[in-house]
Amino acid sequence: MGDNFSIHPHVGRKTPAKGVHFSPTTTNMIWVTVCTTNREPWLTQHIVLEHLEVIWLHEATTWLVSDYLLMPDHMHFFCASSDLNVTIEKWIGFWKSRFSTEIKNPAWRFQSGGFHHRIRSGTEYPEKWNYMMQNPIRKNLVDRIEDWPWKGRIHDIRWE
Known part of the structure; x- marks a missing residue:
């Protein structure tokens, strides 16, 4: 996907890439974007945040979510596989289904x-992290990322 892909996960792509190619020699961290249907703005609510955190922490644990950020109509997060099978x-389908079942x-x-991209270098991780954290500021929703309540970390996973 070249240089365009380093800024946004789905530039030039009409459908999500299938599968993740794992590297035996580096950290296998993935950056994911998931959107709401028709980009409806319902994600930034406490009930949504609470349910996603519980699901990611206790039920959807074959991939571990690290840092995440919710925008009104999409979310970004980093994750790593705990079960390559x-x-x-x-x-992604599992936790979306659990969320829908619980929220009703x-x-x-x-x-x-969802759109996903394997982090391939130590420079990509901070680029994606900064992009994610600047999202509410770029959209004029807050002046400082510290003021954005719709972010957090489930598991402490770091690029190494």
Whole structure:
């Protein structure tokens, strides 16, 4: 995907890439973007944040979510596999299904799939992290990232 891909995960791509190519010699960290259906702005609510955190911490643990940030109509997060037998697509589908079952709000739906990108170097991680954290500022939702309540960390996973 070249240089365009280093700034945003789905530039020039119409459908999400399938699978993740794991490297035996480096950290296998993935950066993910998941959007709401029709980009409806419902993600930035306490009930949504609480349910996602519980699901990611206790139920959807074959991939471990690290730093995440919710925007009104999409989310970004880093994750790493704890079970190479479960694809990222199956895992994303699982936690979306659990979320829908628990929330029981038919208007709150996610687009199918998600966009993901394997972090390939130590410079990519801070680039993606900074992009993610600047998102609410770029959209004029806050002046400082410290004021954005829709972010956090589930598991302490670092690029090394």
